[in-house]
Amino acid sequence: MLTGFLGSGKTTILSALLRNPGGERLAVLVNEVGELALDHWLIEKVDEDVLTLASGCVCCSLRGELYGALERVAALEPTRIVVETTGLADPAPILHGLTTDARLRELVRPAGVVAVVDALRAEDLLATQPEVLAQLEAADRVVLTKADLAPQRVDDALALVRGAAPGCEIRFVEEALGDPKWIFSAPPLAKLLDGDQARRWLGHGTLSVHGHAEPFRTHSFESEHAVDLPILELWLRLVTQLDGPRLLRIKGLVEDRASGAMFALQAAGRSITPARRLERPPAGVRGVHMVVIERGMGEAPAARLMESLGAAVGGALDVSARRPRGTA
Structure with missing residues (x-):
């Protein structure tokens, strides 16, 4: 394209x-x-x-x-x-x-x-x-x-x-x-090679939602464990269909258990970008790193959303789901 x-x-x-x-x-x-x-x-x-x-x-x-x-x-x-x-x-x-x-x-x-x-x-x-x-x-x-x-x-x-x-x-x-x-022959995110770059990529995408009267909130989720990528893709399809208008951005780096490869996941509203396999995963980045940017969900629905992400990843094994880290 x-x-x-x-x-x-x-x-x-x-x-x-x-x-x-x-x-x-x-x-x-x-x-x-x-x-x-x-x-x-x-x-x-x-x-x-x-x-x-x-x-x-x-x-x-x-x-x-x-x-x-x-x-x-x-x-x-x-x-x-x-x-x-x-x-x-x-x-x-x-x-x-x-x-x-x-x-x-x-x-x-x-x-x-x-x-x-x-x-x-x-x-x-x-x-x-x-x-x-x-x-x-x-x-x-x-x-x-x-x-x-x-x-x-x-x-x-x-x-x-x-x-x-x-x-x-x-x-x-x-x-x-x-x-x-x-x-x-464009490899996806070919220069995403280290942890600092990975964190910048995960944190990127909030610029377009600044300047609105209603605040947005950012939620982060991390796990050290690889996951079944198709299950996380299914979770992404379900939540974007249910709450797409309120989900401004979802981004993630996901280590697939079956292949051992790292994939980039992205969605904006109800539109999902196909999972993109990274030729070389960022150094020092393993497991699952997800960022969710939403507006207007409320505390309880947002908490349930992040709980459902934890369930998709596979439970509470060494998983940390941080509280929202920003408003605008």
Whole structure:
């Protein structure tokens, strides 16, 4: 999935990938919002494997149409399908649909999310556009564009993007396009390598809920023991369906008992990002580390939520569930 805010340079990158696909046979699905679809005309086509989905945003209400488009694209037998989202898309619901909709699951397997960020506008966009934060939250890798137009802003832009996408590898667009395989083989959270970085990642995501009149609360849960990942995934699906509007964010690093691997879990509202296996777990991080950010649940429902998490993990063996640690 290729995502990024309006004007970030997604279509330019897509055109370059079609010219130099790194040995892949690409098919492209361009999603546009509005009655007049224009972006697909801006793509310099190498062949005709470009379809336009123009009746809305795939992160909102187009799952049926998305299935039909992916079915047509899959019939071309590509090795990769690139979905270019609209600039206003939140990738999380799209990923959720790709992994929970049985028909979509049979067609494709999500291989990674690449977010494109305009270095010229990074500071303003991150401060004012929640979609940009959502795109970076879902990203496996980040491509920074337009750095050559304002070299004096590059260091600040890099720092901001690193803060908004902890654990992600970032490249400037020239370097990224010189190595298409880097774009197509995006390992999740590849730079989340030590305990400090893991804690920053777990604590990240509260920025977008600041400034509201009603306070939010953050709850933390830790266990030293590995768990059965499918049970925790089931817990996540259940609680987000029951209390999604009040659950602003759930993030976790989870050691799976069966495989011994570490996975990243994330949800926002009722949208769940598929569990992402980390190539290398952060040093010194074992067991389960979960953070829940909620607004308006009340003491008793929040306590029951955290108790249910403890039950999903497997009981009270060396488990600590901390009290809320912040309001705003």
